[in-house]
Amino acid sequence: MRDILAPESSRWRAFTSVFADVVESAGYELIVPPLMEDLGVFSRIGEATDVVTKEMYDFIDKGDRHVALRPEQTASVCRAFVQHRPVTPWKAWYSGPNFRYEKPQRGRYRQFDQVGIEVLGVDDPYLDVEVIALGWEFYRRLGLRQVELRLNSLGEPADRARYVDALRAHFEAAGDDLTPQSRDTLAKNPLRVLDSKRESDARFIESAPTIDQFWSPEAAAHFATVRAGLTELGVPFTIDMKLVRGLDYYRHTTFEFAGGTLDSAQNALGGGGRYDGLVEDLGGPATPGIGFALGVDRTLLACDDEGVFGAPDSAVAVFVVDTAGGAAAMSITAELRSQGVSADRSYENRSMKAQMKAANRSGAEFAVIIGTDELDAGTAIVKPLRTTGDQSTVNRSDLLTDLRSRLQEATS
Ligand code: AMP
Numbered sequence: 001m002r003d004i005l006a007p008e009s010s011r012w013r014a015f016t017s018v019f020a021d022v023v024e025s026a027g028y029e030l031i032v033p034p035l036m037e038d039l040g041v042f043s044r045i046g047e048a049t050d051v052v053t054k055e056m057y058d059f060i061d062k063g064d065r066h067v068a069l070r071p072e073q074t075a076s077v078c079r080a081f082v083q084h085r086p087v088t089p090w091k092a093w094y095s096g097p098n099f100r101y102e103k104p105q106r107g108r109y110r111q112f113d114q115v116g117i118e119v120l121g122v123d124d125p126y127l128d129v130e131v132i133a134l135g136w137e138f139y140r141r142l143g144l145r146q147v148e149l150r151l152n153s154l155g156e157p158a159d160r161a162r163y164v165d166a167l168r169a170h171f172e173a174a175g176d177d178l179t180p181q182s183r184d185t186l187a188k189n190p191l192r193v194l195d196s197k198r199e200s201d202a203r204f205i206e207s208a209p210t211i212d213q214f215w216s217p218e219a220a221a222h223f224a225t226v227r228a229g230l231t232e233l234g235v236p237f238t239i240d241m242k243l244v245r246g247l248d249y250y251r252h253t254t255f256e257f258a259g260g261t262l263d264s265a266q267n268a269l270g271g272g273g274r275y276d277g278l279v280e281d282l283g284g285p286a287t288p289g290i291g292f293a294l295g296v297d298r299t300l301l302a303c304d305d306e307g308v309f310g311a312p313d314s315a316v317a318v319f320v321v322d323t324a325g326g327a328a329a330m331s332i333t334a335e336l337r338s339q340g341v342s343a344d345r346s347y348e349n350r351s352m353k354a355q356m357k358a359a360n361r362s363g364a365e366f367a368v369i370i371g372t373d374e375l376d377a378g379t380a381i382v383k384p385l386r387t388t389g390d391q392s393t394v395n396r397s398d399l400l401t402d403l404r405s406r407l408q409e410a411t412s
Helices: 008-024 039-043 074-084 125-142 157-177 180-188 199-206 217-232 296-306 327-338 352-362 372-377 396-411
Strands: 036-038 058-060 066-069 090-099 111-120 147-153 250-259 268-275 289-295 318-322 343-345 366-370 379-384 392-395
Touching: 008 090, 008 111, 008 125, 008 296, 036 039, 036 074, 039 066, 039 074, 074 090, 074 111, 074 289, 111 125, 111 268, 111 296, 125 147, 125 217, 125 250, 125 268, 125 289, 125 296, 147 217, 157 180, 157 199, 217 250, 250 289, 250 296, 268 296, 289 296, 318 327, 318 352, 327 343, 327 366, 327 396, 366 372, 366 396, 372 379, 379 396, 392 396
Parallel strands: 318 343, 318 366
Antiparallel strands: 036 066, 058 066, 090 111, 111 289, 147 250, 250 268, 268 289, 366 379, 379 392
């Protein structure tokens, strides 16, 4: 777990606000679920996943409840849906930290942030297009260019079941030539064998049957509409038949955004898909859902690599230097701030030189300087800090107006 300090922290805030702009303009509303839920909420997302079985921060609270810090937010959103029964389609977006006890490395942390959306209550391929296109649009707004969208369809649940049987038969035929780890995975979930990155498994994965051979006509039609829609909207994608999310809930469209600059083991910037059964399992009515989650930490690493979406300028506009005791700085900063002009100052009545140094370091556009002469005369010196312009003396009563027009000029 790490601290995010300025200027990186300003970037995080800007990141969330760009995401909010993109999804709120498409009718998504913010949901803020709790950081902690009953363990049962998360165990529903898959007893066979590492996220649930190995990586959860769970504990017994003082009321003897078995709770867990959330490892992701889809389950919480579905739990909230069951609890509040909002009108469908329910379009929700979220942002915030998740917790997984993973092996930390670049792009993988035990506390990491995600932004995401979920839509509950609609089974329409055009919604799949909307959701994916919003993710794509978000990357575009950040300025990222090297993002690859990988797309697949898992078909209807029955298609998927037939595919799993075929995969099982295929990998079982490989017998002991398959790595022991993959044989282990095979016993639990044949789909996950396709995720194996081990070299000696590669040829069996290469020759494995692909899901398209098992799509029902309805599933094939759904996926054709999704592909046509994305093409129409100018969202490029590649079909990746190996993209089979391991959870039983997934059906139809699944997708992943991969960062072209990142290491292949950690290059997933985000992913999502259509799922069924999660709401029902949490005690609600049968409800289709679709969504995605994008990792903030990793997406910002990709931004660093591509040299885009740097930290926004968070410097104050004005820095007040007061060598006459500090009371004038108190009044002036308070007035400027209350009038919407950001302002800072130094403290402890330091020397002119030290205060000017602080003013320059602050990144402010102007310094307002008050010495004893200015204090007595009811004036202030305004000095540009970012340009070489001359300083001038203004009456205290005109200071706000003067600064406003200078700031406007400086930023125009
Ligand atoms: P998932 O919920 O596992 O599908 O992950 C969605 C996205 O969240 C991934 O593509 C990553 O960008 C990000 N992510 C998942 N786990 C971590 C982690 N431990 N540290 C940083 N980012 C993560």
